[in-house]
Amino acid sequence: MKFDIDIPPVIRFGRKCRFALPSLLPEGPLLFICGKHAVPRIEKEMLPLLSGREVYIRCGFKGEPHLDEVEELLAFARSKQIKAVAGWGGGSAMDGAKAVAALLPETAPVADFFYNRAAAQDRRIYLILLPTTAGTGAEITANAVLTDAGSGIKQSLRTAGMAADAALVDPELVQECPSSVMAASGFDALTQAMESFISLKANALTRSLSRSAVRDIFLNLSRACAHDEKAVDAVTLGCLNAAVAFSRSGLGAVHGVGHPVGSLLSVPHGIACAVLLTEVLRFNAPVCGEALDELAVTAGLADAEELIANTELLRKELQIPADFKPYGLNKTHYPFIIQNCRSGSMKCNPRNMSDAQVAELLEKLT
Ligand SMILES: [Fe+2]
Known part of the structure; x- marks a missing residue:
């Protein structure tokens, strides 16, 4: 190792x-x-x-x-x-x-x-x-x-x-963050924790940091949005651990696609992550199901399917939209997004996502 x-x-x-x-x-x-x-x-x-x-x-x-x-x-x-x-x-x-x-x-x-x-x-x-x-x-x-x-x-x-x-x-300093900002930024951190865990560039150290971050953020984000001090501490620590992990491991397709969507439609970064996360996890599951099962267990859940379902529930509970409709995403935006999503993050995604598959992903969120 x-x-x-x-x-x-x-x-x-x-x-x-x-x-x-x-x-x-x-x-x-x-x-x-x-x-x-x-x-x-x-x-x-x-x-x-x-x-x-x-x-x-x-x-x-x-x-x-x-x-x-x-x-x-x-x-x-x-x-x-x-x-x-x-x-x-x-x-x-x-x-x-x-x-x-x-x-x-x-x-x-x-x-x-x-x-x-x-x-x-x-x-x-x-x-x-x-x-x-x-x-x-x-x-x-x-x-x-x-x-x-x-x-x-x-x-x-x-x-x-x-x-x-x-x-x-x-x-x-994080404690005073408004609930809506805590929710969106927390979803960014949760995405970073999950993507760094399944990244092609993950290693033993980053995976252990990512695993711990998923647990801390997943189990505490809801209470952190209600300004519970211990939960804010846990989410802040989770975010730090995820950051140390992804600074080395890189991220994945949520960040790859999220950046051009965000810049084109002015979607706040954490919201873009939250909207894309579960669809991208579903796309990735065939090649990293075991890793997602492991993350699920870390978060006190049974398997990858339950992890994805509960991530969706958390997004709903925090009142983050399910798609990019409120931001006006339509087919004319796809070429720009497809052209600008091939970043370093995209290269770390565990399953290759073709241009047609990026378009399919966007269709689900339009
Ligand atoms: Fe991010």
Whole structure:
């Protein structure tokens, strides 16, 4: 057995671990890139601990950061000679922070890196990430999902050295997340846990993390949406474990197809995952039934069929739609989705999905 894994060198988990932030930062101006709901807490809790230091706060991504938003942040960060970036928020804020930290020393436009016309050097500034949702796992992964508003293309920017220097995973920050966001982001984390378990690139370490994540998220997500503290802790931990797993194992067809659907129809990522998950599990079951049976047992269920049925029940209970009808999916969208779903995630799916099979999957959800 052989495996290797690359994760941030400092990971702290637990209520109030966010207060380690000041002690971890290097000298020099600091830029918070955050969700707008995070601003009052940063101002109240962090600014007094950072007195004497130049601190700037920028917020306000509505979805995945757009290339021009990242460009604007980079210009600001360069003008202030920023030495450390703290991403504090959901996946979008953290991905924006990662892109800024990775590209700050560069001169070429963001689009050149996004479309692989240029490669960034591994010489970015200090990056610390604090998630406020239990979902994307962006605090662990070495990529940032960005959108080109012009072309509608949403994909991962991957550059050298994008992994954070530190991730502070504090369930108290997740606790205040609105129920609907908890439900959608929790389904993203559940999808990541399941897809990483059955991924073609999974290994012994990632599988044990994925298994534990499926159990923690599946058994606690409903109560976490009602803001039960222990359940929030469990879902936050599950999300972290799933992220460490999929950062190495990759994901699958839910994420492959979910990204172009999301960018084309503005479907929030967690909702796209929740809508696609059970249909993709059914598609995959013929080649990974045993693995799904194993996950079912982990979650206290009998077999793969019961796992899929209960995942569907959980989606209904959390009031997430069963298909993409509310987002207006129709046949004219299929060519774009088929053309843009062949990502790294798709390559990890345990069963090859042809273009015709992607169309069949979309038919069921239209
Ligand atoms: Fe995801």
